[in-house]
Structures are given as structure tokens and as C-alpha cells.
Amino acid sequence: MRHAFSVRIGPVGFRIGSDWRAPIAELESLYRDYPKPRDGIPDFTVRLFARRPWRRFVRPSVEIGGDYMLPEAAPLPLRQGLLAAEMAMNLQMALGARRYLLLHASAVERDGRALLMTGISGAGKSTLATLLAAKGWRFMGDEFALLDPATGLIHAFPRLISLKNDAIAAAEAAWPQARMGPLMPATPKGDIRHMVPDSRAIAAMDTLATPALLLFPRYGFDAEARPVPPAEAFVRMTQASTNYVALGEAGFGALTGLIAGVPSVAIDYPDGASAIKQVEALWSAL
Amino acid sequence: MSGTIFWGPPDNGLLIAPLDEFTAVYHRASGITHLLTEPAPQILAVLGEGPVLLDALLARLAQDFDLTDGTREALAARLDELVEAGLVERT
Numbered sequence: 001m002r003h004a005f006s007v008r009i010g011p012v013g014f015r016i017g018s019d020w021r022a023p024i025a026e027l028e029s030l031y032r033d034y035p036k037p038r039d040g041i042p043d044f045t046v047r048l049f050a051r052r053p054w055r056r057f058v059r060p061s062v063e064i065g066g067d068y069m070l071p072e073a074a075p076l077p078l079r080q081g082l083l084a085a086e087m088a089m090n091l092q093m094a095l096g097a098r099r100y101l102l103l104h105a106s107a108v109e110r111d112g113r114a115l116l117m118t119g120i121s122g123a124g125k126s127t128l129a130t131l132l133a134a135k136g137w138r139f140m141g142d143e144f145a146l147l148d149p150a151t152g153l154i155h156a157f158p159r160l161i162s163l164k165n166d167a168i169a170a171a172e173a174a175w176p177q178a179r180m181g182p183l184m185p186a187t188p189k190g191d192i193r194h195m196v197p198d199s200r201a202i203a204a205m206d207t208l209a210t211p212a213l214l215l216f217p218r219y220g221f222d223a224e225a226r227p228v229p230p231a232e233a234f235v236r237m238t239q240a241s242t243n244y245v246a247l248g249e250a251g252f253g254a255l256t257g258l259i260a261g262v263p264s265v266a267i268d269y270p271d272g273a274s275a276i277k278q279v280e281a282l283w284s285a286l
Numbered sequence: 287m288s289g290t291i292f293w294g295p296p297d298n299g300l301l302i303a304p305l306d307e308f309t310a311v312y313h314r315a316s317g318i319t320h321l322l323t324e325p326a327p328q329i330l331a332v333l334g335e336g337p338v339l340l341d342a343l344l345a346r347l348a349q350d351f352d353l354t355d356g357t358r359e360a361l362a363a364r365l366d367e368l369v370e371a372g373l374v375e376r377t
Contacts, residue, residue, distance in 0.1 A: 231308035231321060238319065245317070249301060252312040252319060256303035 001047060006036050010146065010157040010205050011099070013037025014089055018048040019056050023081030030082075030160055030181055030194060033202050044092035048084055051075065064088040068095035080184050083192055086162060093144060093157075094242035100146035100155060101247055101254040104240040107140035107154060107209075108132045114154040114209035115283065116145050116262075117217055118240045121189075124219040124275065127167040130195070131272045132279065134174035139201035140209065149247065149254035152261065153208040158201045160194040168193045170272055212286060214264040215279070221268035223278060233264035290340060291377045292365060294333030300373075302327065316372055325351065326364055333374060340365070 001017030003024040008014070014037070018024050037043070047065040050056040060078035064070070066088055076084045093102060105118035106129035115137070117125050126142035133139035140156035147154060160181065163171050168191060172180070181194035216228060216236065228236070237255055238244045244251045265282055269275035294300075301312035309327045311320045322330075325347065332338065332346045344361060368374035 230305040231310075234305055234308075234310055235321065248317050249312060249314065252301055252303070252310070256305070256310055259305065260303070 001049070005031075006040075006042055007031045008035045008037045009159045010141070010155050012044065012093065012097070012146075012157065013042040014044050014046060014092070015042035016046045016048070016085055016089070018081070018085075019050045020048070020060065020062070020078060020081060022078065023048055023062070023085050026082045026181060027085055030179065030196050033196075033199065044089070044096055046085065046088040046092055048081060048088065064091065066092050068092055074188070076187070079182075080187050080192075082181055082194060083184055083187055083189075086160060086194065089159070090143060097146075097243055098246065100148055101244065101251050102242045103145040103147055103237065104143070104242065105145045106142040107145040107156065108137035109140050109154075109156075109207075109209040110137050110283070112209055113212035114140060114145070115213045115215060115279065116154070116211060117215045118237070119217055122164075122219065124167075124217050124269070124272075126161055126163060127170055127219075127272060128217055128275055128279070130161055130163075130167075130171045131174050131276055133198060133201065135276060138204055138207075139197050147211070147254050147258060148208075149250040151208075152211070152254065152257050154211050155208055156201070156205045158197045158205050161197060163193050163195055165190045171195055174272075211258055211262050213282060214258070214262050215282075216264070216266040217275065218266065218268045219275075220270070222270060223274050224268040225278060225282065226266050228264035228266050230259050230264065234259045291337045292333055292340065292343060292374055293337035293376075294330050294368075294374045297334045300330065300334070302330075311373070313373060318372070320371060320373065325361070326368060329361075329364060329368065330373060 003021050004017045005024045005027045006015045045066050048062045051063050061075035062081050062084040063075045064084055105116045106125040108115050108129050117128055129142050141158050142161045144157045145154050146157055179196040184192045267278050299314050303310040307323055308321045311322055
């Protein structure tokens, strides 16, 4: 393709090709401190392309492609090219990854132990991970935690943090020095702005962590915590994994091992400050 | 039904992970994960030893459980569910 960029995020290498320069330039800038794929060989290829040649210029709209495609995926306007790139990278991971059990969860680490936070979009996965990282936790990822079936350890996947709507201001307040991508208002997911994880998160991206706590946060309610029974946690995590079925036995072993090995807790929280207190209390009680 | 023979996957045909009152069961032949409650895992354990008649299965389970009058019908219903789920086969 005309323009291309490679990057490694945690153990996963990507190559992104594009018909346009702009999204690649944004990726190069935001991912400038990240390593390149090991041996120069990416695991996944992403393509951002114009469906018709003239659509490179006339109301340019970005189609998402790669090794794995969603035929119904709607194109995005070029000004949301960075979002298209991130969505395409997520799509390749979600559909293609076989080496790890993909948990749709954010993750932070302290003392070699990982806190996993999962939930529906808007539950506060990204926000909580960002706020906890500002309090000294190591940021491991805001979208996917990679559970290694062979070891039961968590690999970091610290891609750009995808902040939505209210989370943008909250993260900017917690990380005033952070490098940010362009604000993309009114995308299909609302207002979106990407934030570069802090330098420690990038430098330590190859450091694994032992899962220690599985959290199901829910934003917008009075502070409360309840233990989640193992069977419920198991079912929710099969739903929160994009490749549980594809992994077969390895996925079953990895997930039942995780559920048996760590406590699962659901927390409701009214705001970030309260959530941090709740997390710290749960963590110190482990 | 009393002459019906039931059998399940061999010992290595299932991966079994007790969670709480539920047990997660991975069926190797189909790649499907099932969540089962008592007495389904116990039934599968007995059937894994070899084909049995319903009465023999009842007798075998009676070694581990207090079986009451309604048990036979209840057990037959659980067996039907396991057959439906593809975990148990019958003649």
C-alpha cells in the first residue's frame, strides 16, 4: 500500500497499510516510543483503503481490512482514520489471535500481580486503568488482557488508550503531561481521543504479571462490592473473551484456571476517586 | 426405557473443572463447554466407566447418594437432558 507503519504492542506485531498518509502519520507520532515487530515480522496486517479509487480524494472514507474482515463494517470518514486504524487492529486481534486467551479487560499491575477489570463498554475499564496508573500502578492495557494458557500469566497489551466522552477529561486531569491524539467528536462510539500510555507502561510492556484479582466494575451507582460466584465469573468471562471458543481446550484450561486462582468481585462506583479507594481496599485484603 | 443402555464419553473425552455448585465440562468431541449441576457430573463419571442400564446406573449412584422414591424419574429426566446436550448416548 502507499503508506505503511509497523509497531509491536506487547507480544503482538502489527503492520498497518493505508491509502492515505494522515492516519499513518498519526500512528507514527503516537506510537513513536514503541518497538517494531520482532524480527520485522508482524502477526497481523491491517489495511485502511478506499473502496473506489476516487474515494481517496472525494469525501474520503476509510474501509477497514486485513487478514480478518467484517463485511458489514461501515467505513469511517478520513478525519477518523486513527480510530479506523485502532478498530482494525482490535479486529485482527479479536478474530485472529490464537496464542493467548483474549480477555476484553483492562489491566494494571503492582508487585508483579495483575488486576483485571472487565465489563461492557462504558463500565469504566479504560478510565479506571488510567486513574490507577496515575496512582502508581503499572498500566498493562485498556482493551485486551492476554492470558497465556501455557503459564496462566498475563501479557500486557498497552495500545493507545481509547478514551470516550467523559473519560477524556478525567484522563487528561489525571495525566496532564500525556501525549494525546486528535479529538474525534461524534464518532460511532461518541467523542474519542487516544492517549499514549505513560513511558513506564511502554518500557515494561514485556514484563508479565500473575493475575490476582478479577473485577467487574460498573460506573454510575453508589459504591458497593459483592463477590461474584465462580460459575458466574466463568460465564461472564467466556462472553468477555473474543477467542474462547476458537482456543478450544487451551481456552477452557486457561479460563477455569484463572477463575479458580483469583477472587472475582463486582463493584459499583459513583466516581473515579471512589473506585480507586474501593480497589485499594480490595487489593489490600487479598 | 428400563432396557435402554446409556453411555458417555470415555474418561479422557471430557475436561472437568468444578467451579461452585456448577461444574464446567469441556466436551472434547464437540469443543463445547457445558455448565452442569448435580447430579449431572456424577452421572457422567459413572457413564465414563462404560455402558450401563438405567437400573444399574441408579444402583451405582445410590452408593454415593441417598436416593428417594422420585429419583428414578428425576434421573431419567437428567439423562434426557444430557442426551439432548450431546454428552450422553443411548441405544
